[in-house]
Amino acid sequence: MSALFVFLLLLRVEFACAHEIQTNAVHMADAPDWLKRTRVEKIIDRIQTQLEWSIRRIEVTWYKDATTFQKAHGLGPMAMAVARKGDNTIHLGPLVNAQNFDQVFGHELVHIILGQKYKDxxxxxxxxxxxxxxxxxxxxxxxxxxxxxxxxxxxxxxxxxxxxxxxxxxxxxxxxxxxxxxxxxxxxxxxxxxxxxxxxxxxxxxxxxxxxxxxxxxxxxxxxx
Ligand SMILES: [Zn+2]
Incomplete structure (x- = not known):
């Protein structure tokens, strides 16, 4: 009985952590199910190599609804994702999905690196x-x-x-x-x-x-x- 309890507990912990992704460069507290760590790392590696830089870890936030997302960046309805250099964060809106993630995320990483490496x-x-x-x-x-x-x-x-x-x-x-x-x-x-x-x-x-x-x-x- 207690073994089953421990097993269920582990299962819960596993599920609760399933969406967290952490690498040397980014932390995502709540990544969508389809996104795997290796995919994130592949994009980071490519952009870092091209711009000759190792990112100081940034926080990446996913938003599930457009209103909360717009409130967070204040740049109007056209923005799909936003990199904020001031506090080293990337904000990914609800239109970022499994099809466009690589481009959008790669794009925002370029902004972050240019900010960390070259300021303005x-x-x-x-x-x-x-x-x-x-x-x-x-x-x-x-x-x-x-x-x-x-x-x-x-x-x-x-x-x-x-x-x-x-x-x-x-x-x-x-x-x-x-x-x-x-x-x-x-x-x-x-x-x-x-x-x-x-x-x-x-x-x-x-x-x-x-x-x-x-x-x-x-x-x-x-x-x-
Ligand atoms: Zn841009």
Missing amino acids: AVPKWLEEGLANHLGKYGKVDYAWLARQPFPEDVRKLTHPYSGAASRVHYHYVASQALLEMIAKKCDLANLLRLSVGEGMESYLSTYCEIKDLNAEFRAWVKKKA
Whole structure:
């Protein structure tokens, strides 16, 4: 009888802990059933390697309903997930699921690493594109991109949390394409290392040989389309 009791107790403990995931880099108190530790670690390893950094452990919170999630970040209904550098946390909303987890989580990890490693030294437009690029948001549809009106300045492609859904989508795709272009011309980790605290623009010109970012981007999208 007592053996059965202990067994049931262990079973309870096992169930209660089933959703907690802890690695060197993250703690998730309440991860969904489908998410396994190995999957989380694989993404962390990849992003950490690409950005040459070991994350100081962050808290990752999952939200089951949209209202609580929006209250937590205050960035409006477009945000799916949010990385908060100030307190080293990632907040994953109810739209994050087994299909999109890798991209979304990878994207937010890029924000966290840039915050821990470079504080605010990386320009916002580069940070957003880099997060999309390293998060691997699928393939860029260059034919579609080429049909859209070009932004007057690609450096204005920062986090778009408001506006029409199509514009938000455009921002994501274009900033990812922009970073694909830069990654093709120079090593991103080197570029970041070189340009911290200095003008990114001058390194884009000297190290990546991108003299005019907007003109090069137009040409790149045309060529790839
Ligand atoms: Zn982002």
